[in-house]
Structures are given as C-alpha cells and as structure tokens.
Amino acid sequence: MQRIPIEGRLRAGEERLKELLVRGLAGEGPAYQAFLKELSAHLRAFLRRRLARLPDEVEDLVQESLLAVHNQRHTYDAGQPLTAWVHAIATYKLVDFLRRRARRDLLVDSLDDDMEVLSSADAQAGEARRDLARLLDELPERQRLPIIQVKIKGLSVVEVARAMGMSESAVKVGVHRGLKALAAKVRESK
Amino acid sequence: MKTDDLIAMLATGAGAAKSDTAARRYAAATGVGACAAALLMAALLGVRPDLSQAVLLPMFWVKIAFVGALAAASLVAVLRLSRPGVRLAWASEALAAPVLALWALAALVLAQADAAERTQLLLGQTWRTCPFLLALLSAPAFAALLWAMKGMAPTRLALAGAAAGLLSGAVAALAYSLHCPELEAPFIGIWYLIGMLIPATAGALLGPRLLRW
Known part of the structure; x- marks a missing residue:
C-alpha cells in the first residue's frame, strides 16, 4: 500500500x-x-x-x-x-x-x-x-587544450579553432576523444 | 575537481547529441564486412560454377533464408545490447527460430533417407573445411562490428561480443553460400552453424576485454 x-x-x-x-x-x-x-x-x-x-x-x-x-x-x-x-x-x-x-x-x-x-x-x-583535473593534465595536448578552452573556459568551437589554428572538426574531435580518454584514465586510476 | 565543476564542464558547449550513431556505425560496419567477405570469397574460393542452376533449387533459397534470418535476428540483438538498459526481449527467440526450423527440416530429410545416405547428408563433401572457411570470411566483419560496438555502450560485454560475432558469421555465411556446393539441410544445420558460432565464441571471449568503457 x-x-x-x-x-x-x-x-x-x-x-x-x-x-x-x-x-x-x-x-x-x-x-x-x-x-x-x-x-x-x-x-x-x-x-x-x-x-x-x-x-x-x-x-x-x-x-x-x-x-x-x-x-x-x-x-x-x-x-x-x-x-x-x-x-x-x-x-x-x-x-x-x-x-x-x-x-x-x-x-x-x-x-x-x-x-x-x-x-x-x-x-x-x-x-x-580522485582529482579529475589532474587526470585531465595527463591528456595529450590535442585533447587537453580543446577541453580546457571549450568546456572549462566556455569559448566557442569557432573561436578555439581560430586561436589554435585547428579545424572546427578537429576541436570537436579533440573534446570528444579527450572525454573518452579521461574516462579510460579514471578506470585505470583505481 | 568538485562534482559541480565537472557538471558545468560537461554541460558547457555540449551541443546537440547525434541520435543516429548506432545506425551509422552498424550500417558502415555491416556494409564493409559484407563487401570484404564477398571479395575474399571470390578471390580465395571462387563462386560456384553452377550458380545459375543452383539458384533454381528451393534448397538454395532455404539456405539463404536461414542465414539471412540469423543475420537479421543477430542485428536486432546487437542493436539492443548496444544501449544500456534495453533488454534482449524477443531477439533471443528470433535467433532460435531459424535454427529450430532448419533442424526440423533436417530431421525430416534424415528420417526419409536410407540409412546409407544419412552420412552423406550430414557430412556432404566439405564438412572439414566449411566451418573454418566461413569463420575466415567473417574476420573483416567481426573486426568492423566490434569497432562499431565500441562506440556504443554495451553493459553485458560477453553477450554483446557474441551477438556481434554471430552477426559477422551470418554476413560471412551469405557470401560463402555463393561458393559452397552443399544444399542439404542436415549439413547446413550443423556445419554452417558451427562456422557462425566460431566468431560468436570469439566475440564472447574478446567482448569483456575489448568493449569496456
């Protein structure tokens, strides 16, 4: 009931x-x-x-x-x-x-x-x-920088692409793969 | 990093999510796997020379229907096992149905045959090579489908790997049918099935290692 x-x-x-x-x-x-x-x-x-x-x-x-x-x-x-x-x-x-x-x-x-x-x-x-920020630092630059610029500083993909001299899709892929790599690092860290 | 900071980070610039990822990945993997199996079959084994006569025989189409039904059912299983929280539901019955139907037909054929013919019906000419050639043809589809599944989120990894392996086997069996001279139900019900179960077993063993996320 x-x-x-x-x-x-x-x-x-x-x-x-x-x-x-x-x-x-x-x-x-x-x-x-x-x-x-x-x-x-x-x-x-x-x-x-x-x-x-x-x-x-x-x-x-x-x-x-x-x-x-x-x-x-x-x-x-x-x-x-x-x-x-x-x-x-x-x-x-x-x-x-x-x-x-x-x-x-x-x-x-x-x-x-x-x-x-x-x-x-x-x-x-x-x-x-476990500090995710520390694991984030371990990512390769092509993933770490797009994550910091887009996801932490909140810049647009277009801005980041221009500033870093990368294509927009490379920035998006960097973010996407970086977050997956971060999840893998989390698994390994325990 | 505090959880609220993580949430803010994940949400910032997240944009719209693609909803057709599963369809795109599995269509690509199945397509590549099927083409590769057909090319391997043509290059290594050759299309059976009497194919134009074979396609007039009902048993040729029974064989294609059997393999095609298994391919469709394992594709459904693969799609369902790729999403967290989706149950297999009727996919397991759909996988069992073509096998049971073919076995019933095989039992009928064996019952009507003379004792002397039965060995021939069971072993055909090529039972020694059939399962292994079929498994060989499945290798490209196997790799492609595990890659596709890696981009999804299976939670039952051995089962998901097995379903992907079975689908690669069924795709390979379709290509192999164009080479294979055997048309008897007892033969297909044993050796084709074993051939498809080889990549399925490999998938069950490799899934827990390769599909983790």
Missing part, C-alpha cells in the same frame, strides 16, 4: 528528468546542466546505499558515472525509460569498480531493482578523492 506514493514520485521524477535530458540532447545547454545536476543527486543516493562500507568512494563513482552518462548520451533512445538507462549505466560502473577492487563482499544491497535509482536523491556532494 505504501508503494503508491513512491511510484508516483518516481514517475514524476522520471518525466521531469527525461524532459530535461531530451531538451539537453537537442542542444539546450541549461536544460542539460540541470539534468546532470539533478541526476548527480540520484546517483549519489543510489551509490551511497550500495557502497555503505566504502563511503569515501561514493563521490569518485558519482563523477565517473556522470562522465559515462555524458560520453554515452548518444545511446539514449527517447522511447526508452530513462530510469532503465541510468540504472544500467550506474550499475555497470559500480560493478566495474567493484571488479577492479576485486572485492565481491561489498555489495550491501540488491543490484537488480530498476526502480530504485531515481527514488531518492542526495544533493550533498562529498569530496572526490
């Missing part, structure tokens, strides 16, 4: 987040940022429950999952429940992390409940232990 309000909240949360993501995928920056912000709170709650014995790892895994969501955002099909997509990514990253630690006894909760990931939120960000 108590499931009804939870499911109602879930459905509302799902629809709201989905709308933000769909607008974000269409190119609306603020909607996309709002999506990531709200998603990070859900991911934090989801991961905190599952990493109850490793609380210090939660924020690192939140960041890793956000990076994965961003890098794989082209695999979201708007006909698909957002919950299932997010849950599959978060679970994949969690399992990958646990496998890397090769410690199977840390799972404190079932991994199979699709509905849980958007059912609660935790906006209180802890401290990340």
Whole structure:
C-alpha cells in the first residue's frame, strides 16, 4: 500500500528528468546542466546505499558515472525509460569498480531493482578523492587544450579553432576523444 | 575537481547529441564486412560454377533464408545490447527460430533417407573445411562490428561480443553460400552453424576485454 506514493514520485521524477535530458540532447545547454545536476543527486543516493562500507568512494563513482552518462548520451533512445538507462549505466560502473577492487563482499544491497535509482536523491556532494583535473593534465595536448578552452573556459568551437589554428572538426574531435580518454584514465586510476 | 565543476564542464558547449550513431556505425560496419567477405570469397574460393542452376533449387533459397534470418535476428540483438538498459526481449527467440526450423527440416530429410545416405547428408563433401572457411570470411566483419560496438555502450560485454560475432558469421555465411556446393539441410544445420558460432565464441571471449568503457 505504501508503494503508491513512491511510484508516483518516481514517475514524476522520471518525466521531469527525461524532459530535461531530451531538451539537453537537442542542444539546450541549461536544460542539460540541470539534468546532470539533478541526476548527480540520484546517483549519489543510489551509490551511497550500495557502497555503505566504502563511503569515501561514493563521490569518485558519482563523477565517473556522470562522465559515462555524458560520453554515452548518444545511446539514449527517447522511447526508452530513462530510469532503465541510468540504472544500467550506474550499475555497470559500480560493478566495474567493484571488479577492479576485486572485492565481491561489498555489495550491501540488491543490484537488480530498476526502480530504485531515481527514488531518492542526495544533493550533498562529498569530496572526490580522485582529482579529475589532474587526470585531465595527463591528456595529450590535442585533447587537453580543446577541453580546457571549450568546456572549462566556455569559448566557442569557432573561436578555439581560430586561436589554435585547428579545424572546427578537429576541436570537436579533440573534446570528444579527450572525454573518452579521461574516462579510460579514471578506470585505470583505481 | 568538485562534482559541480565537472557538471558545468560537461554541460558547457555540449551541443546537440547525434541520435543516429548506432545506425551509422552498424550500417558502415555491416556494409564493409559484407563487401570484404564477398571479395575474399571470390578471390580465395571462387563462386560456384553452377550458380545459375543452383539458384533454381528451393534448397538454395532455404539456405539463404536461414542465414539471412540469423543475420537479421543477430542485428536486432546487437542493436539492443548496444544501449544500456534495453533488454534482449524477443531477439533471443528470433535467433532460435531459424535454427529450430532448419533442424526440423533436417530431421525430416534424415528420417526419409536410407540409412546409407544419412552420412552423406550430414557430412556432404566439405564438412572439414566449411566451418573454418566461413569463420575466415567473417574476420573483416567481426573486426568492423566490434569497432562499431565500441562506440556504443554495451553493459553485458560477453553477450554483446557474441551477438556481434554471430552477426559477422551470418554476413560471412551469405557470401560463402555463393561458393559452397552443399544444399542439404542436415549439413547446413550443423556445419554452417558451427562456422557462425566460431566468431560468436570469439566475440564472447574478446567482448569483456575489448568493449569496456
């Protein structure tokens, strides 16, 4: 009987987040940022429950999952429940992390409940232990500079291309591949 | 870097996402793989000389339908396994159906044949080479499809690798059909299937290593 309000909240949360993501995928920056912000709170709650014995790892895994969501955002099909997509990514990253630690006894909760990931939120960000900025510094220049110029300083691709003497597509490819390389470095760093 | 800074970084200049990535990558990989398999077949093995007569036989088209149905079903499986949170659903039944149908036909053929003919129906002339040649033809499609899948986000890596391998095998089997002299259902149900399962097994073994993201 108590499931009804939870499911109602879930459905509302799902629809709201989905709308933000769909607008974000269409190119609306603020909607996309709002999506990531709200998603990070859900991911934090989801991961905190599952990493109850490793609380210090939660924020690192939140960041890793956000990076994965961003890098794989082209695999979201708007006909698909957002919950299932997010849950599959978060679970994949969690399992990958646990496998890397090769410690199977840390799972404190079932991994199979699709509905849980958007059912609660935790906006209180802890401290990340792994510094993504330091990993960013390790990327080759053709990836690092476009990321810094476009994604951190907020310059347009056209401006960066002109300033760096690169083609616009080279700047875009640098950003795209750089973020994928960053995700790979995150995996190796643990 | 704080999580909020990461979020701001990811959202800044993100632009619109391409929604047709899967279609473009798999169309390119399947196309390249099919052309390469056809070229390899023509160059190494040669088209069977009596192809113009063979295409008049119903069993030739049963074989093409069998391989084509497996190719279509494994493509569906590949597409579904490429997206996080999408279940295989009916794709597994679609994969089993052509195999079971062909096996039923093979059982019928074997039941009606004389005991002396059965070995011939099962082994044909080329059972020793068929699976390996088929697997050889699948190699370019195998590499291309794993590349395409690498750009997506499979979460069940062994299964996804197996589906990509099976698709490469089915694509190769279509090309191999133009060379292969065998038309009996029992032969196809065993040796073609083994030939397609070789790249599927390779995909299952390599997937967890190559497809991580």
